[in-house]
Every structure is written in structure tokens, then in C-alpha cells.
Amino acid sequence: MTQKDPKGIVAGSVEWIKVWDVPYMLGILDHETHRRGLG
Amino acid sequence: MIVRVCVDDSSDQKQEIAISAGAFLGRFGDWREVNRRWIRRLKADRLRYFRSTEYYSLRGEFAKYRDPVIYPKPSGKMAAKQIRDDLESILHDSNLIGVSLVIPLDLYRTIQNSCDAARQIFTDDPFEMAIQSLIAECVKDSIRHLDSTRLAFFCDDGPNAGRISSTCEAYKALNPNAADLIESFVHRDDKKFVSLQAADLMAHLGRECT
Numbered sequence: 494m495t496q497k498d499p500k501g502i503v504a505g506s507v508e509w510i511k512v513w514d515v516p517y518m519l520g521i522l523d524h525e526t527h528r529r530g531l532g
Numbered sequence: 533m534i535v536r537v538c539v540d541d542s543s544d545q546k547q548e549i550a551i552s553a554g555a556f557l558g559r560f561g562d563w564r565e566v567n568r569r570w571i572r573r574l575k576a577d578r579l580r581y582f583r584s585t586e587y588y589s590l591r592g593e594f595a596k597y598r599d600p601v602i603y604p605k606p607s608g609k610m611a612a613k614q615i616r617d618d619l620e621s622i623l624h625d626s627n628l629i630g631v632s633l634v635i636p637l638d639l640y641r642t643i644q645n646s647c648d649a650a651r652q653i654f655t656d657d658p659f660e661m662a663i664q665s666l667i668a669e670c671v672k673d674s675i676r677h678l679d680s681t682r683l684a685f686f687c688d689d690g691p692n693a694g695r696i697s698s699t700c701e702a703y704k705a706l707n708p709n710a711a712d713l714i715e716s717f718v719h720r721d722d723k724k725f726v727s728l729q730a731a732d733l734m735a736h737l738g739r740e741c742t
Contacts, residue, residue: 497634497741506556506623507630510738511669518643522650531649 534715535678536563537670538727539687539696541659542584542735550636550742551658553666554735556727557673557683558628563727569622570726577615581723584736587612616733623730631673632738633666659692663699671710682715687731688722 494511526532535557543551558566574582579593586592590612597608623630635658644654654661667685674681687696697717704711722728 494633506626506628507632507734507737508673509669510632510634510741512634512742513636513639513665515639515643518639518654522643522646522653525653526649529649529652531652 533559533681534684535559535674535681536727537683537685538725538731539663539666539685540722540728540731540735541662541692541696542732542739543659544739548637550634550739551662552632552634552735552738552742553662554630554632554731554733554738555666555670556623556628556630556730556734557670557678558626558727562627566622566626566628566730567726570619570729573615573618573622577611579615582615582619582729582733583722584732587616619730619733623733628730629673630734630737631666631669632734632741633662633669634738634742635662635665636742657695660695660699660702663696664703667700667703667714668707668710671707671713674713680713682713684715685717686720686725686728687717688725688728689719690722693719 494517495514497510497512536559537555537557539553539555541551541553543549570582574580581593583592586594590598590608594612597603597612599608603611637658640654640658644650670683674683685700687693697719700714700717704714720728722732
């Protein structure tokens, strides 16, 4: 996942904002395909 | 000791660009101070609650800022923004921890349609995946940063309440070890609970990052 810098005043209290990206989604696909025996 | 986690979701109206799930985590004392200051700020403008959709559209609780006599353009929008800025400052000054997870929907649908297995894994409801992923990240945060403190989840009792609950139950069934850290998952009226209004703000903030 890509970590983004939060915008705005509230940023000081924000620990993280994570955005799903291609490598992360492909990781989920790979993991779940094997776990569920879909491959 | 229990950490209260207040969760909310956000998406663009047509659910074409992105969906996000946001939350604020905090201990009871941290929430109490935010609660006191938040309500006092809203009362100063005779508002009962904050909700992002009503803030952006100047409807509902923010409808009075559309009055062209009292608030000639753009003063109504500016007055509303001042309130949101002040509420953000309250969060900024607090010890609460804000988190947000965002799924870009064009990417989601591209991966979803890439093969048969992906169509089974990435359901037609990315909302469920966003909530489940956020819960998983909060559990990780508890293990890493909060001495594995148990988490009490709250979300609003709106139209998505049932979906969020069933998503949480599905997550617990698939992750029995993590489930031990989830104390409860309950719904409350966001108009009455400042913590849920803060979560709503966090969910929107996450989506604004895309």
C-alpha cells in the first residue's frame, strides 16, 4: 500500500492514510488464490 | 483498558473514483476532552452535530449557511469552513490517532476483472474490503503501538450499519487470533456521538488524498 501525506490542519493527529496500489492488490490476489485453492 | 475505535466510510456519489474507510482511535480520557470541546464549538454556531455530506452541500444542519440575506456568497461557505477548521484543530490538539484506508475504484475493477479467481476474491462490494482492511490495520496498530489493547469498535447506525457488522464478523471468523483483540462492534447515532462525527471527517480526509 502507498502511504499518503494527509492534507489539512488535522494532519497532526493522523497516524496514517494508506491507499491500495497494484502490488498490494496483486499480493491479496496471490495470497487468497492459494488460501482458497483457486489457482 | 480498552481503546475506542470509531469507524466511518466515504465515497464519491457515483462510487466511481474511490472509497475510503476512516477511524479515530483513543482511550476514554482522550475522547472525553475532544467531546467537550467539539460540542462547545458546535453550540457556538447553534449546530447540533457535524456531518461531512451536509457540510459540503450546505444542507441539513448546515442549510442555514445558504441563506443569501444572512450569508451572501461566499460568506456562508466560509462560515461553514471555519467550523470544520475549528473541529479539525480540536482533533489536531488531541491524543487521538487518525487512520484512513483508501481503495481507488478504477484500479479495483481492473484487478477484479483480470481473471476468474480475482472476480471471486474482489467482490462487487469494495466497501466490505475497505472496512475489513481497516479493521485489520487497527488490530496491527494495537499489537505494534498499544500493547495489544483490546479494541471497541463503533460505527453509525446508518444504511451501511448491517454491512459493516457482517463484515466485522466475517473478519473475526477468518482471523481468530485477531478476533481476540476485538472487544465489541456496536452502532450508535452519529448525530449524538462526537466520536462518530470525527470518524466521518477522517473518512472524507482520506478520500481527499486520492
